[in-house]
Amino acid sequence: MHSYRFFTKYYDQIVRWSGYDLDWEIELIDNLINRFTLHRKNIFELACWTWVVAKQLIKLWYNVNWLDISRHMLEKAKENIWENRCFYGDMTNFSLETKQDVILCNYNSICHLINWEDWLKMFECSYNSLRKWWLLIFDINTIWEFENINRDFSAFFNIWEDTICLEMEKKNFLDSWVKLWLEEYKIRWDFSFYRWLVKMFIKLEDNRYELVEEVVDENSFEITDIKKSLEDIWFDILHLEDFHKWDVDNESERVYFVAKKR
Numbered sequence: 414m415h416s417y418r419f420f421t422k423y424y425d426q427i428v429r430w431s432g433y434d435l436d437w438e439i440e441l442i443d444n445l446i447n448r449f450t451l452h453r454k455n456i457f458e459l460a461c462w463t464w465v466v467a468k469q470l471i472k473l474w475y476n477v478n479w480l481d482i483s484r485h486m487l488e489k490a491k492e493n494i495w496e497n498r499c500f501y502g503d504m505t506n507f508s509l510e511t512k513q514d515v516i517l518c519n520y521n522s523i524c525h526l527i528n529w530e531d532w533l534k535m536f537e538c539s540y541n542s543l544r545k546w547w548l549l550i551f552d553i554n555t556i557w558e559f560e561n562i563n564r565d566f567s568a569f570f571n572i573w574e575d576t577i578c579l580e581m582e583k584k585n586f587l588d589s590w591v592k593l594w595l596e597e598y599k600i601r602w603d604f605s606f607y608r609w610l611v612k613m614f615i616k617l618e619d620n621r622y623e624l625v626e627e628v629v630d631e632n633s634f635e636i637t638d639i640k641k642s643l644e645d646i647w648f649d650i651l652h653l654e655d656f657h658k659w660d661v662d663n664e665s666e667r668v669y670f671v672a673k674k675r
């Protein structure tokens with residue numbers, strides 16, 4: 414099954430819906446950058462997708478370039494003026510010739526990396542692509558948030574003449590026989606991740622509906638483990654901020670990290 418193929422068409426309406434305060438998010442990113450650095454900066458955004466954030470940051474006079482692993486994003490970019498700012502690439506395996514002032518990975522995009530090893534690779538690639546003393550900024554959906562969404566969640570959206578249904582379930586990497594074996598020997602090992610099920614009922618020209626299904630997998634890890642790994646890679650953690658309520662606690666849903674390359 415594909416990930417983010419047909420759903421791209423509905424992403425801005427559903428995820429960045431009109432009631433969603435994008436201005437607030439841009440203001441937060443701008444504030445974080447200005448609070449911890451001194452002058453106008455180059456930003457490289459990882460996993461930009463429809464570059465909804467990058468476009469706003471350019472309006473604030475940042476010099477922004479970006480990458481994403483989605484070919485559909487690149488196809489879209491070719492249709493407009495953003496083409497030379499946007500690259501096809503994997504955030505777990507990139508290196509930039511020009512060292513950046515800020516590497517940004519926004520809107521829980523890092524959670525699309527299911528394995529912890531890939532989170533570490535993303536931190537390392539970012540470290541190698543940053544100028545000394547400059548910033549890596551990213552946000553996560555916390556485990557708390559995923560566990561809560563995971564309980565009986567489903568949402569429906571009518572967009573144009575189509576209907577989109579979003580559901581989430583918790584999945585496990587392991588085959589059931591391995592799980593049984595682990596249980597038998599009382600070994601506790603968490604190989605779970607979270608899967609969005611996206612069902613799109615798309616209206617056809619003859620008024621019939623076609624069902625198209627996609628999945629988007631996400632994962633999250635403990636904040637303490639993330640902090641420790643960043644420090645091990647040689648970042649200083651400057652700031653953690655809860656997107657909704659400022660202070661980070663056990664029930665934070667979305668947390669921004671600001672880390673400085675030593």
Ligand SMILES: C[S@@+](CC[C@H](N)C(=O)[O-])C[C@H]1O[C@@H](n2cnc3c(N)ncnc32)[C@H](O)[C@@H]1O
Nearest residue numbers: 460461462466481482483503504519520522525
């Ligand atoms: C939630 S969306 C992006 C959100 C966007 N940053 C924003 O602020 O609206 C997640 C994006 O991560 C991208 N992605 C997933 N895995 C990736 C990887 N390994 N490298 C680069 N991009 C990736 C997907 O293609 C998708 O565009």
